[in-house]
Amino acid sequence: MIENTPLVRKLGAFVALLDPELSVLASLHKRRRTFVAGRDLVHQGQSDQAAYILASGWACSYKLLEDGQRQIVDFQIPGDFLGLRSVLLHVSDHSIEPVTDIEVTEVLAADLLKAFAQTPRLATAVLWAASRDEAMVVEHLVGVGRRDAAERMAHFLLELGGRLAWVGLGNTDGYACPLTQYHLADALGLSAVHVNRVLRQLREAGMVTFRDGFVAFDDYDQLIKFAQFDPSYMDQKGPFLP
Amino acid sequence: MIENTPLVRKLGAFVALLDPELSVLASLHKRRRTFVAGRDLVHQGQSDQAAYILASGWACSYKLLEDGQRQIVDFQIPGDFLGLRSVLLHVSDHSIEPVTDIEVTEVLAADLLKAFAQTPRLATAVLWAASRDEAMVVEHLVGVGRRDAAERMAHFLLELGGRLAWVGLGNTDGYACPLTQYHLADALGLSAVHVNRVLRQLREAGMVTFRDGFVAFDDYDQLIKFAQFDPSYMDQKGPFLP
DNA sequence: CGCCTAGTTGAGGTAAGTCAATTCACGTGG
DNA sequence: CCACGTGAATTGACTTACCTCAACTAGGCG
Numbered sequence: 327m328i329e330n331t332p333l334v335r336k337l338g339a340f341v342a343l344l345d346p347e348l349s350v351l352a353s354l355h356k357r358r359r360t361f362v363a364g365r366d367l368v369h370q371g372q373s374d375q376a377a378y379i380l381a382s383g384w385a386c387s388y389k390l391l392e393d394g395q396r397q398i399v400d401f402q403i404p405g406d407f408l409g410l411r412s413v414l415l416h417v418s419d420h421s422i423e424p425v426t427d428i429e430v431t432e433v434l435a436a437d438l439l440k441a442f443a444q445t446p447r448l449a450t451a452v453l454w455a456a457s458r459d460e461a462m463v464v465e466h467l468v469g470v471g472r473r474d475a476a477e478r479m480a481h482f483l484l485e486l487g488g489r490l491a492w493v494g495l496g497n498t499d500g501y502a503c504p505l506t507q508y509h510l511a512d513a514l515g516l517s518a519v520h521v522n523r524v525l526r527q528l529r530e531a532g533m534v535t536f537r538d539g540f541v542a543f544d545d546y547d548q549l550i551k552f553a554q555f556d557p558s559y560m561d562q563k564g565p566f567l568p
Numbered sequence: 569m570i571e572n573t574p575l576v577r578k579l580g581a582f583v584a585l586l587d588p589e590l591s592v593l594a595s596l597h598k599r600r601r602t603f604v605a606g607r608d609l610v611h612q613g614q615s616d617q618a619a620y621i622l623a624s625g626w627a628c629s630y631k632l633l634e635d636g637q638r639q640i641v642d643f644q645i646p647g648d649f650l651g652l653r654s655v656l657l658h659v660s661d662h663s664i665e666p667v668t669d670i671e672v673t674e675v676l677a678a679d680l681l682k683a684f685a686q687t688p689r690l691a692t693a694v695l696w697a698a699s700r701d702e703a704m705v706v707e708h709l710v711g712v713g714r715r716d717a718a719e720r721m722a723h724f725l726l727e728l729g730g731r732l733a734w735v736g737l738g739n740t741d742g743y744a745c746p747l748t749q750y751h752l753a754d755a756l757g758l759s760a761v762h763v764n765r766v767l768r769q770l771r772e773a774g775m776v777t778f779r780d781g782f783v784a785f786d787d788y789d790q791l792i793k794f795a796q797f798d799p800s801y802m803d804q805k806g807p808f809l810p
Numbered sequence: 811c812g813c814c815t816a817g818t819t820g821a822g823g824t825a826a827g828t829c830a831a832t833t834c835a836c837g838t839g840g
Numbered sequence: 841c842c843a844c845g846t847g848a849a850t851t852g853a854c855t856t857a858c859c860t861c862a863a864c865t866a867g868g869c870g
Contacts, residue, residue, distance in 0.1 A: 371800070389710045392796045397713040399706050414699045417800065420706065439692065446688040450681065453695045457656045460702045464641050464662065467709045468631045471639040471757030475858070506816065515713030517859055522818060554634045558613065558659065717826070748848065759827055764850060 332405025340454040355431040368422040378408040383428030398513035480553035500542040574647025582696040597673040610664040620650040625670030640755035712757045722795035742784040
């Protein structure tokens with residue numbers, strides 16, 4: 327029997343994977359590695375031979391500007407790829423930092439390409455997963471471009487909650503969240519000081535409380551309305567390829 | 569001999585496509601259709617059976633917020649897919665508006681999935697192209713999140729120039745650009761008024777002039793330095809799969 | 811104990827937004 | 841042919857959301 331990893335669960339939502347595909351997928355996992363929080367595992371500009379699949383912990387991918395500012399593009403949670411784009415484009419256009427200590431399994435570029443060639447349905451599934459990730463980035467862009475700080479924060483916390491619920495790490499009450507206010511600031515394009523103020527504002531409005539590493543939705547419905555949160559772009563309606 | 573469309577050129581940069589793959593690709597093109605400027609061809613929320621390949625003209629993909637604001641996510645130029653993600657996710661999370669009158673060829677979802685199954689290298693090539701598009705969106709996010717208005721504008725005009733040069737529609741002197749200041753505003757997360765001011769500022773600084781549908785780089789090197797433009801994320805180093 | 815990191819709060823500055831008025835090019839119909 | 845309407849660009853005056861600087865608290869750990 328093939329193991330039921332977060333990745334298999336995720337791809338299985340897109341494509342009903344058959345045994346041969348599952349075993350190809352399983353054969354991708356090479357070395358298991360761990361990284362400590364705060365020390366980058368991938369540097370912007372680096373040429374990569376390997377991607378990783380996140381087994382436990384949180385990471386974030388970000389880009390640095392020359393003047394030292396940074397923009398966090400996305401957070402990764404268990405089951406997500408780390409550096410898939412870097413492998414495909416043969417150079418990393420971003421850095422990846424573990425937010426917590428993390429465990430990953432390494433995937434070699436050559437193995438991945440070979441797997442795509444052998445099992446086209448797997449390639450399609452990965453293309454699907456990549457499309458969903460891109461939809462996340464797009465929604466992130468919309469938030470940073472057109473929402474004010476409070477809406478942006480509210481939307482972000484809801485989206486993260488949705489993603490975590492998806493892998494069983496949260497629900498409409500809330501979730502454990504190891505991010506600092508600095509992480510939030512760099513993700514949302516705000517200053518850390520303003521993040522603090524906005525969090526207070528949302529807390530005092532009785533919508534959501536982020537404190538001591540835990541996000542608590544105090545009034546989920548009101549928060550959704552306030553954030554103009556439309557979960558349709560996150561929905562997953564089951565496998566499309568039988 | 570298989571025709572040399574913009575799409576073939578684009579994918580060929582990633583994967584050295586063989587004749588069988590080229591003919592599968594050619595067989596994807598169904599009806600040729602035209603759309604007039606300003607009238608959406610895809611609406612947010614719509615369920616799509618078909619994607620399009622842009623043959624001529626410019627389009628943009630955007631998302632609308634409930635309060636009527638919009639964020640343009642990306643512009644599409646000849647050779648780009650329109651609505652590929654919508655097809656893969658079976659629902660459109662964004663709208664697409666032709667900026668000019670456009671010509672497209674329709675690609676049916678079923679045909680596309682069949683093509684992927686038959687020719688895995690084609691699926692890999694499309695995954696590659698999608699990754700490059702995602703890298704663009706990521707860079708866009710960084711700009712909106714962490715660059716001030718002038719840098720953002722400068723960076724945007726340079727990136728667009730790079731993409732157009734890529735398909736032979738521009739060079740380091742400049743390019744024809746049908747966008748209005750409203751398009752720029754919605755893409756960059758600014759107000760149209762501020763776009764106007766920023767353009768004046770860049771023009772008076774002698775770096776770039778956008779006027780009468782034409783972007784002229786007055787001082788390309790200075791502009792690159794000002795925008796902290798790093799073209800590496802756009803680079804294409806030739807086919808990886810022989 | 812003392813240092814470091816994360817969080818909190820206030821005061822004041824600034825980039826960008828809003829509102830409003832004007833110009834100009836263009837198309838369209840009387 | 842000209843009056844008119846419309847969309848795009850332009851500019852000024854004023855407002856505001858968010859930033860910066862700075863001070864302070866609280867917990868964790870050598």
